[in-house]
Amino acid sequence: MKRKHALDGVKIVDFGWIGVGPMTARELAWHGATVVRVETHRRPDPLRMGAPFREGKPGIDRSAFFTLANPNKYGISLDIAMPKGKEIAQRLIQWADIVAEGYVPGVMDKLGLDYESVRKIKPDIIYLSTSQQGQTGPHAQFQGVGLQTTSLAGFTHLTGWPDRGTGGVWGAYTDFIAPWYIIVCLLGALLYRKRTGKGLHLDNSQFEAAVTFLAPAILDYNVNRRVWNRRGNQHPYAAPHGAFPCRGADRWCAIAVFGDEKWRAFCDVIGNPEWTRDPRFATISGRKENEEELNRLVGEWTADFAAEEVVAMMQTAGISAGVVNKPSELFEDPQLKHRQHFQFMEHPVIGRHAYHAPAYRLSATPFEARMAAPCLGQHNEYVFKKILGMTDDEIANLLAERVITTDADLPEVGVVL
Amino acid sequence: MREKRKESLLGPYRVLDLTDEKGLLCGKILGDLGADVIKVEKPGGDAARNIGPFYKDIPHPEKSLYWFAFNLNKRSITLNIEAGDGRDIFRRLVRSADILLESFPPGYLDTLGLGYEGLKQINPKIILTSITPFGQTGPYAHYEGSDIVGWATSGMMHLCGNPDRPPVQITAQQAYCHTSAHAAVGTMIALHHREVSGEGQHVDVSIQESTLPCIMHAAEVWDMMGFNIPRLGDIFPSSRAGLPPLFMRVHWPCKDGQVTWLFGGAAVAGAVASTKALVEMANRYGMAMELKDYDWTTFDASTLPQEEYDRIAAIFTQFLETRTKAELYKEAVEKGIFLSPLNTAKEVSENDQLAARGFWEKVEHPELGDAITYPGAFVKLSQAPWKVWRRPPRIGEHNEEIYVKELGLSREKVLLLKQAGVI
Numbered sequence: 001m002k003r004k005h006a007l008d009g010v011k012i013v014d015f016g017w018i019g020v021g022p023m024t025a026r027e028l029a030w031h032g033a034t035v036v037r038v039e040t041h042r043r044p045d046p047l048r049m050g051a052p053f054r055e056g057k058p059g060i061d062r063s064a065f066f067t068l069a070n071p072n073k074y075g076i077s078l079d080i081a082m083p084k085g086k087e088i089a090q091r092l093i094q095w096a097d098i099v100a101e102g103y104v105p106g107v108m109d110k111l112g113l114d115y116e117s118v119r120k121i122k123p124d125i126i127y128l129s130t131s132q133q134g135q136t137g138p139h140a141q142f143q144g145v146g147l148q149t150t151s152l153a154g155f156t157h158l159t160g161w162p163d164r165g166t167g168g169v170w171g172a173y174t175d176f177i178a179p180w181y182i183i184v185c186l187l188g189a190l191l192y193r194k195r196t197g198k199g200l201h202l203d204n205s206q207f208e209a210a211v212t213f214l215a216p217a218i219l220d221y222n223v224n225r226r227v228w229n230r231r232g233n234q235h236p237y238a239a240p241h242g243a244f245p246c247r248g249a250d251r252w253c254a255i256a257v258f259g260d261e262k263w264r265a266f267c268d269v270i271g272n273p274e275w276t277r278d279p280r281f282a283t284i285s286g287r288k289e290n291e292e293e294l295n296r297l298v299g300e301w302t303a304d305f306a307a308e309e310v311v312a313m314m315q316t317a318g319i320s321a322g323v324v325n326k327p328s329e330l331f332e333d334p335q336l337k338h339r340q341h342f343q344f345m346e347h348p349v350i351g352r353h354a355y356h357a358p359a360y361r362l363s364a365t366p367f368e369a370r371m372a373a374p375c376l377g378q379h380n381e382y383v384f385k386k387i388l389g390m391t392d393d394e395i396a397n398l399l400a401e402r403v404i405t406t407d408a409d410l411p412e413v414g415v416v417l
Numbered sequence: 418m419r420e421k422r423k424e425s426l427l428g429p430y431r432v433l434d435l436t437d438e439k440g441l442l443c444g445k446i447l448g449d450l451g452a453d454v455i456k457v458e459k460p461g462g463d464a465a466r467n468i469g470p471f472y473k474d475i476p477h478p479e480k481s482l483y484w485f486a487f488n489l490n491k492r493s494i495t496l497n498i499e500a501g502d503g504r505d506i507f508r509r510l511v512r513s514a515d516i517l518l519e520s521f522p523p524g525y526l527d528t529l530g531l532g533y534e535g536l537k538q539i540n541p542k543i544i545l546t547s548i549t550p551f552g553q554t555g556p557y558a559h560y561e562g563s564d565i566v567g568w569a570t571s572g573m574m575h576l577c578g579n580p581d582r583p584p585v586q587i588t589a590q591q592a593y594c595h596t597s598a599h600a601a602v603g604t605m606i607a608l609h610h611r612e613v614s615g616e617g618q619h620v621d622v623s624i625q626e627s628t629l630p631c632i633m634h635a636a637e638v639w640d641m642m643g644f645n646i647p648r649l650g651d652i653f654p655s656s657r658a659g660l661p662p663l664f665m666r667v668h669w670p671c672k673d674g675q676v677t678w679l680f681g682g683a684a685v686a687g688a689v690a691s692t693k694a695l696v697e698m699a700n701r702y703g704m705a706m707e708l709k710d711y712d713w714t715t716f717d718a719s720t721l722p723q724e725e726y727d728r729i730a731a732i733f734t735q736f737l738e739t740r741t742k743a744e745l746y747k748e749a750v751e752k753g754i755f756l757s758p759l760n761t762a763k764e765v766s767e768n769d770q771l772a773a774r775g776f777w778e779k780v781e782h783p784e785l786g787d788a789i790t791y792p793g794a795f796v797k798l799s800q801a802p803w804k805v806w807r808r809p810p811r812i813g814e815h816n817e818e819i820y821v822k823e824l825g826l827s828r829e830k831v832l833l834l835k836q837a838g839v840i
Contacts, residue, residue: 051656170576180598188426213487252568338555360603364618
């Protein structure tokens, strides 16, 4: 029988928190893995309380920050800090191939759901712990999020202009590095388990994963004792290279001209104005030496055109260029439309809204948008009955004991993220 | 050698790596986990070997630190796949391979009969992973890309930099790193499917789409609220229900640089303790002023007027400017403050936590008479760990091993092909 998705049959219990853990499980869920996201109303995932909400109206099931990280998963509301909740968590672990958790190190130990405890009841479990700085070491308890780790790993220092403080890296940048490394390891671990029968523990430090993206800068320091600093959009051996202003409010296009041949093609595109014949710009070393003036002149030319027009002209001549897309423009980007990057699904509370497809397309086993991210506890009945085989009475008792949590268990707090 | 890698996640698999800088990291990731990754370089070596920085600043294709960084744990052969003999040899290699990584323009390999359809004839189980700026098909499929264009078209660039200056990229190649990581994910998902079903497939990776996750929830903010988040430099616009966003400082000046710190109160888990601890630190130096009088347990930024926020922020600024990055970070780790320094590569290299976890890997480069310290494991594994299996290869270092010992080519033939520019 032909399988529909690449990861049909893979089972994951997702005890994730905020970004990295949930996004890791999300990627596998797009490809058919069955993921049960375990949450509780008593300590809701901070993303559930973070904007944006549909029409700005907050609510535990209304955050598109949360849905971003959790499509195609089953969601249950279970307090695993209560003894009966822990028991049910253990039953889910028995069912699963992979356990993923992303709390500050020590939280799962206190709950008795850490790797060492879990492997006693499920010896071949593949168990992921992800945190900002890893499970061991003097800074393991670090309280920051991806925003802080982005600075710790060196990215923030390297962003912006040399005459100023940092220009800032948007968001929790390092959260968007660790998941892909983890997924490769998790899938490798499944193959390893198939060959050897052995499970394993994955200890991911998001800091460490991120540092690998700056490996050339690290090696330059380790070998040559050179420290890299931010330098706007300068490239070591391309000019012009940067973002240039275009017609309209805050509209830009990126252009990168490598080598003299592309430079001549670039000059043809812009109609060979007088200044392009300036001998200072004839060679790459001349263009690098006079880069500031070059960028100004290029910007004066681009400013008369729409970003899309500049890109079309450049690309026709084989020059690397692209629109600096605003978030709204991503929805209209012809290439993203072609790839159906935005996948629209119907959410019970938010309504029909957009999700991001994975970055790759598989020819034989495409990903599938199967269901919107869960409301808190949306799939209690399905998971407790169909996966764990509980009876209606058992479920009713757990509800009465507030082990399965409901809106009545929500804390009262404002909303800031 | 293959025997030794039983204790690795990907020991049984062979990868042919035809990528340029767009995809070099992908093969390294698979090689780090034990796969036999053969970098197929054009005769004379990969063009990416000419990218700096260089060992001791000596520009030489065997001394590129850039190339070292992304080619650890690979073997290298040189082969011109456009030459008839080169193609024949390549086809033989495809028979023993599980995965082929490439980053040519769409359609290029088809012209050599080595596109997915051609490869499938040779090895039906092969997984072909193709990395391009925008994907194999679509209106931009044949557009020229570059790292900055990936950063721009993904939407990430619009969100980075100061509001009164052009949008910026990080001063280091990033879009290609994201793409390589996503390519590794797509490849592994395809490999998993193959192990269950026996079926290979084509994995089509887009640089634009690989960089896109970095924009975090910016597209959702547009989708839900019709608002385009602008780049705000060191300010973060915290969205609030029924109120204008609160513009909060994210990066603060300190005595010897900058630190990242987002302060808050009751609404954010852990934020009360974090803010309290920094106020206590300021108080030790007699600089907490009116911050002492705030009740941080009930402090709620979701209703805070901007003017009041700015007043509080000014007091914090005055204090932070008297302390160094190291002092502040030490306190942050001990007391749970959401604060980190803006580290340089030097400070990353000297970081205590990375040292304590044994993150760094000293790799011998005998031909340089030196050892180079590399970033190590991206994930620590209790079994079958990440490992340095071999230093990055020299150009065609494994030609003999693969052409003569494995494929059984005679030395005479290798000599002929070498002179003919095939290997």
